[in-house]
Amino acid sequence: MNTAMPASTPASGRMPRQIAYIAGNEVCERFSFYGMRNILVPFLISSILLQYLPQGSEREAMAKDVFHTFVIGVYFFPLLGGWLSDRYFGKYNTVLWFSLVYCAGHACLAMFENNATGFYTGLFLIALGSGGIKPLVVSFCGDQFDQSNKDKAKVVFDAFYWIINFGSFFASLFAPLLLMHYGPAVAFGVPGVLMFIATVIFWMGRRQYVNVPPSGDDPDSFLNVVRTALRERRAGQGNPGTVLARGAIVVAAVFLVFGVLSLLRMAPAWWPQTLGFVIMACSALGVLIAVGGWGASLQLERARGRHPDAAVDGVRAVLRLLIVFALVTPFFSLFDQKSSTWILQGNAMAIPHEAWWWPSWLIQAPAQMQALNSLLVMLLIPFNSFVLFPLLRRMGVRVTALRRMGWGIFFAGLSWVVVGIFQLWIDAGTRVSLAWQLLPYVLISFGEVLVAATALEFAYSQAPRAMKGVIMAFWYLTITFGSLWVLLTNAGVRNDASREMIAGSGLSEPVFLMFFFAGFAFVAALAFAAYARRYPMQDHYLSS
Secondary structure (H helix, E strand, O other), rough: OOOOOOOOOOOOOOOOOOOHHHHHHHHHHHHHHHHHOOOOOHHHOOHHHHOOOOOHHHHHHHHHHHHHHHHHHHOOOOHHHHHHHHHHHHHHHHHHHHHHHHHHHHHHHHHOOOOHHHHHHHHHHHHHHHHHOOOOOHHHHHHHOOOOOOOOHHHHHHHHHHHHHHHHHHHHHHHHHHHHHHHHHHHHHHHHHHOOOOOHHHHHHOOOOOOOOOOOOHHHHHHHHHHHHHHOOOOOOOHHHHHHHHHHHHHHHHHHHHHHHOOOOOOOOOOOOOHHHHHHHHHHHHHOOOOHHHHHHHHHHHEEEEEEEHHHHHHHHHHHHHHHHHHHEEEEEEHHHHHHHHHHHHOOOEOOOOOOOOOEEEEOOOOHHHHHHHHHHHHHHHHHHHHHHHHHHOOOOOOOOHHHHHHHHHHHHHHHHHHHHHHHHHHOOOOHHHHHHHHHHHHHHHHHHHHHHHHHHHHHHHHHHHHHHHHHHHHHHHHHHHHHHHHHHHHHOOOHHHHHHHHOOOOOHHHHHHHHHHHHHHHHHHHHHHHHHOOOOHHHHOOO
């Protein structure tokens, strides 16, 4: 296994040959991931895994919970993958080993379609494997470039986002057809084969890769600077940050205890059964980050002298960005439900096979409508870059990164107003065509481009070089906490008081939740706009 720098570096201006292996791995892995992800909810609501629940809303609600718990895992485990790579094994080894775990997870899904333990083990392994490699592949790709050909790196990074949507597009189209016509073993097996191919392609380039060795423990890392700030005492000064951080640790520990008790079915009788281990563990992490970060910001200047000014300033930049990321989490609580709530709504809509313009030979299941998201993203990125944004600039409108992100959250909320209206029609007994879902998909895809495609560029520009890896880890956690909002909301309506309140509103539970999430996004967009006005912009691009 090659762990040293290759004998020859790429010639000036040339694309490194090993990029082909990384790109081939990425397209197969993305098909693999989105193929299984986009059929997970349709499979669960019709499988014997949830046969203990009656058909209808209870089974659909549990399928949504399983899906969003899986998403939480996928975007939590980048923390583990990034840490193992940076501290011990390097990117190549970590990606290869987690890819093998990923393959094992797919095998479990294909083999244990009727066995809950085996199937959920497969979901855990896929979350671990996919999450473990998620923060590493793009940065490993960047390691293949040097000063002689860095101009080619931007081309590859742009292509990566396109590749992600390319793989998602075809996976969203064909995986539901496999489930419909050949059953879950084949529908989950084909993505598994693609993941195995992805792993083999990645392994084939092993003798050509540039492998940057792990950095080990950094004495001026984000956590070390925060730890110093909280521990440093100053004569005549209090320690409010330390008090806050210790309080956060206590609250997080209590949350974890109740989460473990729920997992072991040993929680007190008064403890809500809906607040299980995943919700409480993620809530504990959220408390540590939010309150602990607040405490660190109050005492951060105490770390100067013990750490370089650049490291302290970098931590300050990260803490500011955490507020931006926190305000983005509601977007992902709406966005990821297109693979759960929107599919369930599509199941209640009529597929217009009789219409001459409907491609019945291809679109046969509501889950396939998710392919629209990937297709629209591939179209909207160049449209925004070459048409919309230049036009707005000529009209005198400043198209800043923060403004784009705020409007993206707003458009996500607008898409949920539309699906809420559709659900009102469905509840009234109106025959609603599945084709109508094109409108909310356009709105939320536009929001995705404004938020997701902008946020990484924005975060990169705001974080010093030494903190860019930390920022990537926190960015993935925004998606984890987005799904946590969904689980908390679903748990909040599963009691008699909430059901009576919803019934008193005259709305069905799905409609109520759809409008609730729309309002959630609108409030988040307003809060985001308010914070953006006070945000101190930085510029931490590398000097030429």
